[in-house]
Amino acid sequence: MTDKLSVVGKSVTRFDAVDKVTGKAKYGIDLKVEGMLYGKILRSPYPHARVIKIDTRRAENHPRVRAVTTINDVPKITGAIGHLMTQEGRDHLYLHDNIVRFIGDPIAAVAADDLEAAQDALSLIHVEYEELPAVFDPVEAMKDGAPVIHTEDNNIAFHVLKEIGELDQGLEETDHVFEERYYTSKQKHATMEPTSSCVADYSQNGRLSVYSSTQRPHVSKLYLAKAFDLPVSKVRIIKPYTGGAFGGRDYLIHGLEIMCTSLSMKSGSPVKISFTREEDFIATEARHPFIIDLRFGVTDDGILKAMEMKCVMDVGGYGAHAAGVMTNALTKGVLIYKCPNITFEGHSVYTNKALCGAYRGYGNPQINFAIESLMDQIAEKLGIDAVELRLKNYRGLNELDPLSGQRIESDGMTECIEKAAEKFDWIGREKRKVANGTKRTGTGMCCLIHHSGGRFAIPDPAAATVMFNSDGSVNLVTAAADEGQGNRTVLAQIAAETLGLDYEQVSISSEPDTDMTPFDSGTHGSRQTYAGGIAVKRAAEKAKDKLLDLAAQHLEARKDDLRIGDGFIFHVDNPSINILVSDLLTALQFEDLSKGIQVMGTSTGVAPAVPTIYGANFAEVEVDMATGEVRILKFVCAFDVGKAINPAHVEGQIIGGEVTGMGYALTEGLITKDGKIMNPNFGDYRMLRACDVPKIDAIIVESPEPSGPFGAKGVGEATNAGTAAVIANAIYDAVGVRIEDLPLSQEKILHSL
Amino acid sequence: MLYINIKVNGKEYELGVKPYETLLETLRDKLGLTGTKLGCGDGECGACTVNLNGKAVLSCLTLVAQTDEKEILTIEGLQNGAELHPIQESFVENSAIQCGYCTPGLVMSAKALLEENGDPTDENVREKIANNLCRCTGYEQPVRAILEAAKKIRGENDR
Known part of the structure; x- marks a missing residue:
């Protein structure tokens, strides 16, 4: 990589920082549109029922109600972007039926002059249900004779069996076989802005405009167009500032945009719906709970010869991500170690519980918790250092990815493990061990991989346009949705660096708008810095190339001899041949009446690869044997991000992700009883607070990815993938109990001591 | 309807408010000060924190009627002109x-x-x-x- 970078690698201030810190930034929940009505959604009180009749007359007669819509008027969207690849898949994007499948499933919605009236009118809607038998346990739901939740023959939403090598032979060749079962919990995104707010406006020009805090503006546009049978060009999605997403705003929110649009169409006015925190907890997506059975065979010297992984995933009532999350658990499970014999079998199963979906890590935190807990057990049993066991087995540089057939081109795993181990003082860990009264300390480590984007699995295009203004400044246009990660700042840095400009000379709007931007598959899978960055770099290179072409004509020089720097285009051997970039652009645009050219470049297409992101975590905990309470004393982690375009952003991603992971490890999880969520608030659903978390040392490792912009890969989704395992391993080291059921709550620890 | 006098970000307001109206609703819906955020409405997330006579309070749990004759500072009032605090x-x-x-x-x-x-x-x-x-x-x-x-x-x- 070039070492003369001037914008990339600098922790420039995010472009939206001042708006956010002064309260000026308008989020979905803050939006008001002239003439706007307020909507509320009526939700099912039953986990599984057939809706026989919906009587909306009394609600319609309410003096302040302007429209009522029901599930008989609108479809449910249950598909994902992968479904766009085949006709059969496209046919299955939408579901028209009268069944409700979880407590909280939308049935009807009203739009009224004010929120109070909308709320009141919900109680005027009379719904006649026929209750159906419900099933809540995914293992029960798989059995013959279980109540069938969708129209298929059974409740299996997705099944996958991947066999690499010969598992049985691998198991025979090994000296030791380890078997364990793991359970993971249903973690909620709990974004600080409740998911979600949306304003749908079908009141003008036969066009549908939706202000939606989505991660995928263009995909939302497509889905809404198809749902309402509009030309795709007539739908416009504008994404306001968004108070966090983490996967929870992938695709459309169940029932939200669809009901809101239907209300706007019926009333002829813009309509806004915002969920309350309770609605957010009970009726939007969460992390899929997994049951994972592992059977690993290893040799005496710790070489993995066989890995069997069997997963049952609880999808909940609807399964847009039933295939995606399981497939991602598969890729992470199969690819982390270079074991020759691997069998992975996954069943994604519908139950009558609140739906699950995409959540940072996307199947990886679940499978990593299981694998890295078992690896810890293997290391102990074989008397091999936990670090050494990982270094021996991980799949690194030039290894073949047996799933995509691609070779791994960048590998910072060894550096991640070694740097973090050194900073943590892994060698000195035994000497630090303390047994003081009822308190015991212990240490643990784990490693992880993740990937940037879904290039080989799903349609995953990225696009950007770079436009020079006559003063030499640049507008960068992209649909990359920034929910707080800072990706739009990072993309502006990539544009500035490519064009040889200062960061301040590149402007990017805060609100992607599908009327202004080419199709981009959205912000998911840690792809925007990598795939979005490649698109921006390509667009900027095209614009620069065009500029140099025109400069060559103007200066009567060869293009190859021209360089850009300090606001000038100049001849490399004779700098006196030069022109101010702004003078050239002004001439092209305004002075030369025969030209009228705005210099710009556009790129649309896919990234060439799905680079592997590597990471390692080290933790030291203190467990109070009298109370079961866990305190994290020390936490060191390292991530290979290829190139940190903005190191402060990367640090923020790492620490934020790890803390979400700490909550996943220790306290978080929705508790469901007979399909009802018992802890739908921040008092009963315990997220970690500032006083609960330690200072975290985040180490950035840069093993450049040849295909990445300036060597960059992604980071965001990797950062919480290994937190549960490292804490479980440290708790085991402290008190000798291995809890294989997340969260590792105080109660469970106390009970098992 | 109750009538109160409050000072928000140095500006005085005379307002008619409902007895059950929260300070958060008044700030966001009546005064258009949407910088103060609604995160849960239950006093558990802190997104709605403002300063009332210099102390941090949760505006979603504070009835606006209780703030009569008091001084409220929100995020919008923290800057000194263009200069950030x-x-x-x-x-x-x-x-x-x-x-x-x-x-x-x-x-x-x-x-x-x-x-x-x-x-x-x-x-x-x-x-x-x-x-x-x-x-x-x-x-x-x-x-x-x-x-x-x-x-x-x-x-x-x-x-």
Whole structure:
């Protein structure tokens, strides 16, 4: 990589920082549109029922109600972007039926002059249900004779069996076989802005405009167009500032945009719906709970010869991500170690519980918790250092990815493990061990991989346009949705660096708008810095190339001899041949009446690869044997991000992700009883607070990815993938109990001591 | 309807309010001050934190009628003209903002904290902002920002 970078690698201030810190930034929940009505959604009180009749007359007669819509008027969207690849898949994007499948499933919605009236009118809607038998346990739901939740023959939403090598032979060749079962919990995104707010406006020009805090503006546009049978060009999605997403705003929110649009169409006015925190907890997506059975065979010297992984995933009532999350658990499970014999079998199963979906890590935190807990057990049993066991087995540089057939081109795993181990003082860990009264300390480590984007699995295009203004400044246009990660700042840095400009000379709007931007598959899978960055770099290179072409004509020089720097285009051997970039652009645009050219470049297409992101975590905990309470004393982690375009952003991603992971490890999880969520608030659903978390040392490792912009890969989704395992391993080291059921709550620890 | 006089960000208002109207509703819906955020409405997330007579309060749990004759400071009133308050400046400089939704509440908690204790420790800060949930940052960069803001403010006081 070039070492003369001037914008990339600098922790420039995010472009939206001042708006956010002064309260000026308008989020979905803050939006008001002239003439706007307020909507509320009526939700099912039953986990599984057939809706026989919906009587909306009394609600319609309410003096302040302007429209009522029901599930008989609108479809449910249950598909994902992968479904766009085949006709059969496209046919299955939408579901028209009268069944409700979880407590909280939308049935009807009203739009009224004010929120109070909308709320009141919900109680005027009379719904006649026929209750159906419900099933809540995914293992029960798989059995013959279980109540069938969708129209298929059974409740299996997705099944996958991947066999690499010969598992049985691998198991025979090994000296030791380890078997364990793991359970993971249903973690909620709990974004600080409740998911979600949306304003749908079908009141003008036969066009549908939706202000939606989505991660995928263009995909939302497509889905809404198809749902309402509009030309795709007539739908416009504008994404306001968004108070966090983490996967929870992938695709459309169940029932939200669809009901809101239907209300706007019926009333002829813009309509806004915002969920309350309770609605957010009970009726939007969460992390899929997994049951994972592992059977690993290893040799005496710790070489993995066989890995069997069997997963049952609880999808909940609807399964847009039933295939995606399981497939991602598969890729992470199969690819982390270079074991020759691997069998992975996954069943994604519908139950009558609140739906699950995409959540940072996307199947990886679940499978990593299981694998890295078992690896810890293997290391102990074989008397091999936990670090050494990982270094021996991980799949690194030039290894073949047996799933995509691609070779791994960048590998910072060894550096991640070694740097973090050194900073943590892994060698000195035994000497630090303390047994003081009822308190015991212990240490643990784990490693992880993740990937940037879904290039080989799903349609995953990225696009950007770079436009020079006559003063030499640049507008960068992209649909990359920034929910707080800072990706739009990072993309502006990539544009500035490519064009040889200062960061301040590149402007990017805060609100992607599908009327202004080419199709981009959205912000998911840690792809925007990598795939979005490649698109921006390509667009900027095209614009620069065009500029140099025109400069060559103007200066009567060869293009190859021209360089850009300090606001000038100049001849490399004779700098006196030069022109101010702004003078050239002004001439092209305004002075030369025969030209009228705005210099710009556009790129649309896919990234060439799905680079592997590597990471390692080290933790030291203190467990109070009298109370079961866990305190994290020390936490060191390292991530290979290829190139940190903005190191402060990367640090923020790492620490934020790890803390979400700490909550996943220790306290978080929705508790469901007979399909009802018992802890739908921040008092009963315990997220970690500032006083609960330690200072975290985040180490950035840069093993450049040849295909990445300036060597960059992604980071965001990797950062919480290994937190549960490292804490479980440290708790085991402290008190000798291995809890294989997340969260590792105080109660469970106390009970098992 | 109850009639109250309140001062918000230095400006006086005479308002007719409902007995059950929260300060958060008044600020956001009547005065258009949407910088103060609704995160839960139950007093558990801290996104709606404002300062009432210099103390941090949760505006979603405060009835506006109780604020009669009192002074309220929200995130919109913290700046001095175009100049950011040192806490705001420090949040910007320390990359303490990601999605930004909890930021106004965090900043207002920090403001009240630093009024009370100009030289807090890392632990003091973590205790005081424990009311403010943040899902993006993991708290590290905001804590750093608040400690640095304290330094800035002390520096100004020294002058």
